[in-house]
Amino acid sequence: MSNVLEFQRVSKSYFGKEVLLEADMTVREGDFVFLIGPTGIGKTTTIRLSYLDEKPDKGRVIVLGQDARGLKRRDVQVIRRKIGVIFQDFKLLTDRSVLDNVSFGLELVGVRSQVARQRAEEALSEVGLADRAGDDVQRLSGGEKQRVAIARALVREPLLLLADEPTGNLDPEATARVVETLRYANEVKGTTVLFATHNHNLLEAVPKARVFFIEAGKIEEVKR
């Protein structure tokens, strides 16, 4: 199995504060990876480096075989088409329906509107929200919003799905459903998932997941 994401001695600091210090991490194709650590430890930085929103100060970040160094903005956009990202705050477009939120991303990358909507409906079915397609996203609960965000990410059939504290704002029931949806995407669809969270309890929900701990700027894999 090839590596989907590699961090090689990656350092990153903000305003003089070292967040990552020669950190190493390898995510292979088909992996479900938990990145665990307390708030403010560098999980978001790791995710942002992974979707090429940031560049490392030192070291190499290799995403889907492409070294982040020297990538032009246009190239970054091309790589991002193969990456899905979900966030704690969902980042949904509040002036659109559930279906529009999911199909919007496809239409922007050139998929015809009719096809995009059909695929969006399928993605919503997969996350259990087929009956909410026409609703305004503002009427959804937090858990439902996060599943819309997952559908938006999955509809593009990404090779890598990055989740930055996706359950941070959710109650236990909604959290379980989100984790289950991501596990399903990984096991059934083969999507590689990197799930950043501070919640250790989630590990039980995905027994086969690899676990990385982030501490003092280092990323260490823990054998289960």
Next chain:
Amino acid sequence: MKPILSESIRAYRANSLMAWFSVISSFLLLLLFGISSVITLGVLGLLSEMRKDLCLEVFMKDDATPAQIAHLESVVPQLAGVQSIRHISKENALEEFTQEFPEFSEIQGLLGEIPLPESYRITPKENWRSAELMGMLAKKLSSLPGVEEVYYGGEFLQGAERVYRSVLFVTAALFIVVFVATTFIIFQTLRLTVTSRKDVIEVGLLVGAPIWKMRFPFMLDGCLYGLFGGGFAALALMGFAWVIGNVLGVRIPGLEWVFALLPLSGIFLGFIASSSALSEVMGR
């Protein structure tokens, strides 16, 4: 194209009040520039008309000798800037004078002789028909033997050229003011619009949409605001031109260029403004 147009409409709706403020401001500013351009063209037209008939009148002394006259007739056509030379005899001069002032048609009978001097009418080449060059030519002609006086309406021409330069200066200054003000207003509007639609841009960038697709709706909006402002200004100016043409009977040449220039300027300024706003909010 559909998501781009749809996003363009959403961007407009997100900030429609400011959008109309931009359009109206652009309209007023470009109209001001248009009016100033029309005045400049009008003055230029008058000046061109005046220049068509420009000539230098070289009046000979009464005691000018045939040798001096012959010298003048041979030298003047060789001078730089001279297109043609025509001799105006006393009789021709009187004929022209009485045609222009019929009330003095008895002047020869009263005085017994023609009181007008012999002269030469010198037509300068087209590119010499300015106060400065004609002044130089007049100076050379005055220095020829037998010449009493050279007249070409220098002060009047200088005055007309000064008026034209002033109007041109005001129009140029106005162009800069309109350029900066219109760009600034559309820039501010687009900056607010882009900021209010930042979530869409963020999502678009996250899903890997091409950068141009994220920029295009806002660029389109900026260009449209400029186009509408400039278009309305052109329409208003057409009305103004119709009134002065049909009511006052004044025809100004080159107006069609101003009508075309205004919407094009609007699009150009909208393009610059929206590019700058996007660069500021989205980065380059």
